[in-house]
Amino acid sequence: MLAACSWSLRPEGPEGLARDLALAGVQGVQLHLNPLGQAPWTMDNLRASLGGLQVVSGMFGPLGEDYSTLETIRRTGGVRMTEMWDANRQAAEKAAAWCKKLSVGLVTLHAGFVPPDGGDPEHGVMVERVAWLAGCFGGHGARLALETGQERAETLVRFLEDVDRATDAAGVERVGVNFDPANMILYGMGDPIEALRLLRRRVVQVHIKDALPSATPGEWGREVVVGTGGVRWMEFFEVLREGAMPPLVIEREAGETRVEDIREAARVVRQIGRRT
DSSP states (O other), rough: OEEEGGGGOOOSSSSHHHHHHHTTOOOEEEEEEETTSTTTTOOOHHHHHHHSSSEEEEEEEOTTTSSHHHHHHHHTHHHHGGGGGHHHHHHHHHHHHHHHHHHHHEEOOOOOOSOOOSHHHHHHHHHHHHHHHHHHHHHHTEEEEEESSSSSSSHHHHHHHHHHHHHGGOOOOOOEEEHHHHHHHTOOOOOOHHHHHGGGGGEEEEEOOEOOOOSSSSSSSEEOOOSSSSSHHHHHHHHHSOOOOOEEEEOOOOSSSSSHHHHHHHHHHHHHHHHH
């Protein structure tokens, strides 16, 4: 079964989301948790519209993020901003309560740019905040996973090992990885295949997304339709199959033909499945 990210389709409400998912030819959804509880994203509307779809996971978007440039997201991404932490704690508690209501067992987010130096004081602060989020969502039955891309895979491995030490004593399930190969290219953080090899044992969900690298260091790469970018999908799935296959969720965050692009991504994935 293939799923798609709800925010990729920019729906006005649950009914429109269900319609576009059907047009895209997918049977599951990763649901953006932040809008839930605000009209039209009410429990009644969700149940009426998404009853035939599987909610494979949720996504929590930390408040205050600015994706205008690589520099702005480096400053504002994830849980880095101390001035936003109290607001993000409150937002996470609300999102976690929705996980319990909807029986969502996995939640993903960007932690923000993790300092490559483990001795950096900000590194310890981010470990504490991610550990708190893992406990918050875990207390409502949802495991936490961090999305790749904003740091190199080696840095993320070390960071997660530190989070392990902060959460194991509390009985919280280890934080996993939502692997997004395109993000490694978009942020210029290394080869997606090599990154997947390093992180494979942690991967609990995959975003199916493609991109081309920037020719100018310090600038964004360019997201493209799956199969037309720099991700070597056959190799990617060979590595992915070294463990149990995680949920595959198509994400499309560029362009004006989202339904068609998601449908094409689904076709590419299914074609690879037939070949292998």
